[in-house]
Amino acid sequence: MSHEAPVIGLVEDDPIMGESLAQRLALEGMKVRWWRTGREAVTDIRRTRFGAIVCDIRLPDLDGEAVFREAVQLPQAPPFLFVTGHGDIDQAVRLMRSGAADYVTKPFEMDDFLMRLGDLLQPASTADAGLLGISPAIRQVEALLCRVARLSSNVLVTGETGTGKDVAARFLHAQSGRATSPFVAVNCAAIPADLMESELFGHERGAFTGAAQRHLGYVERAGEGTLFLDEIGELRLDLQAKLLRLIEGRTFQRVGGEREIAFRGRIVCATNADLAQRVANGQFREDLLYRINVVSIRLPPLREHPDDIPWLMERFFAEFGTRPGTSLKGIGALAEEAALLHPWPGNARELRNRMERAVALALGPWLMPGDLFPEHAGESNGASTRIGSLEAARQDAEKRHILRALAATGGELSAAARLLAVGRTTLWEKMRRLGLSNDG
Numbered sequence: 001m002s003h004e005a006p007v008i009g010l011v012e013d014d015p016i017m018g019e020s021l022a023q024r025l026a027l028e029g030m031k032v033r034w035w036r037t038g039r040e041a042v043t044d045i046r047r048t049r050f051g052a053i054v055c056d057i058r059l060p061d062l063d064g065e066a067v068f069r070e071a072v073q074l075p076q077a078p079p080f081l082f083v084t085g086h087g088d089i090d091q092a093v094r095l096m097r098s099g100a101a102d103y104v105t106k107p108f109e110m111d112d113f114l115m116r117l118g119d120l121l122q123p124a125s126t127a128d129a130g131l132l133g134i135s136p137a138i139r140q141v142e143a144l145l146c147r148v149a150r151l152s153s154n155v156l157v158t159g160e161t162g163t164g165k166d167v168a169a170r171f172l173h174a175q176s177g178r179a180t181s182p183f184v185a186v187n188c189a190a191i192p193a194d195l196m197e198s199e200l201f202g203h204e205r206g207a208f209t210g211a212a213q214r215h216l217g218y219v220e221r222a223g224e225g226t227l228f229l230d231e232i233g234e235l236r237l238d239l240q241a242k243l244l245r246l247i248e249g250r251t252f253q254r255v256g257g258e259r260e261i262a263f264r265g266r267i268v269c270a271t272n273a274d275l276a277q278r279v280a281n282g283q284f285r286e287d288l289l290y291r292i293n294v295v296s297i298r299l300p301p302l303r304e305h306p307d308d309i310p311w312l313m314e315r316f317f318a319e320f321g322t323r324p325g326t327s328l329k330g331i332g333a334l335a336e337e338a339a340l341l342h343p344w345p346g347n348a349r350e351l352r353n354r355m356e357r358a359v360a361l362a363l364g365p366w367l368m369p370g371d372l373f374p375e376h377a378g379e380s381n382g383a384s385t386r387i388g389s390l391e392a393a394r395q396d397a398e399k400r401h402i403l404r405a406l407a408a409t410g411g412e413l414s415a416a417a418r419l420l421a422v423g424r425t426t427l428w429e430k431m432r433r434l435g436l437s438n439d440g
């Protein structure tokens, strides 16, 4: 990690407020880039890497929300700390639901502000926690991934299609000591069988007709990083034998080469197939299964953790809802309800695809059930046939809102309680009652 002072972007049109924040941040040893307008900020955020952005909501041109929505589209979007007036709290809460890191309300204590900003500048390992979801089931998966990340053991990620196995493997890599080395993903089902060996292990010049140059395979390109073998169940039996040798001997040969080359990377495999069944059918080597399956992590299907549906919707809305030409304000409550009733056979991928299409085609200001499920448009709403009690609906809504607050505060109970405007004990009690605490 770099030890240079972090660069903080400050979006503030008030000269007095801007001057005092800029001076104080500089005194604390940070570099500050100060913009008076949203447009200047957006242009600069695209060009430079910032440790965090401190952003006023009311600006003379674009408002802070527009700046944020532009920034979250960048591959390494900086965390946003919003500075709001009392009248903007609803908007600040909505922004946090869309992934903003924190907000302070004017007038604020400078020490409190600096503490919150300091939290955002922590190394990625802690700041990234909570990336996969907010439900207890996914937090458990995440905790396991974080624990395993520190080891070198081979990991097998299992789960139905679209559950996020690739996302989980990247998360594991990012949390590991290998994060600065490559993450090399190979889809074993997508590469033609006759090319697979040379794609995996590389080849020497002249190894076969057409091999005009030496070619480095995925295994070699992974270096000391992570080699992610997706859909491992599709690997041909002869290549399974070669992979076994790679794992056991930690060496490999390029096709047509004589030299043994050392392998220092880590192997993570993924499958949505039942590998034990494939072993029984003679399609998968049992010894290889034992080797790749030292630690096995199952990603649950989305229907088993519906608490993540609204969270994922917000995430995808932040990704797609801000493209030029869309004037959507947000996700309507009915769309959220309809999504909660859908079984999601394609899991997070289906949700992402539906959100992308819905955002592109929606006509109104709020995303509606018909935008998400056009195939059901005109049918009577499934929700009306399954009406639960008012109390159950209230509890559901309360539970989802608490989970969002906890996600927004990285699981920090006191901060979540502040956000929800209840006492810490009240929040704790509610979490126990709603089955959200581990010891409840």
Ligand SMILES: Nc1ncnc2c1ncn2[C@@H]1O[C@H](COP(=O)(O)OP(=O)(O)OP(=O)(O)O)[C@@H](O)[C@H]1O
Residues within 6 Å of the ligand: 131, 132, 133, 159, 160, 161, 162, 163, 164, 165, 166, 167, 168, 230, 270, 271, 272, 312, 315, 348, 349, 350, 352
């Ligand atoms: N936790 C998540 N947060 C955000 N996006 C997610 C999450 N999980 C999955 N996705 C998105 O859903 C899509 C499918 O995810 P991914 O490719 O990781 O699934 P998979 O289980 O590897 O699928 P397959 O079995 O088909 O290979 C991707 O576009 C991914 O970005």
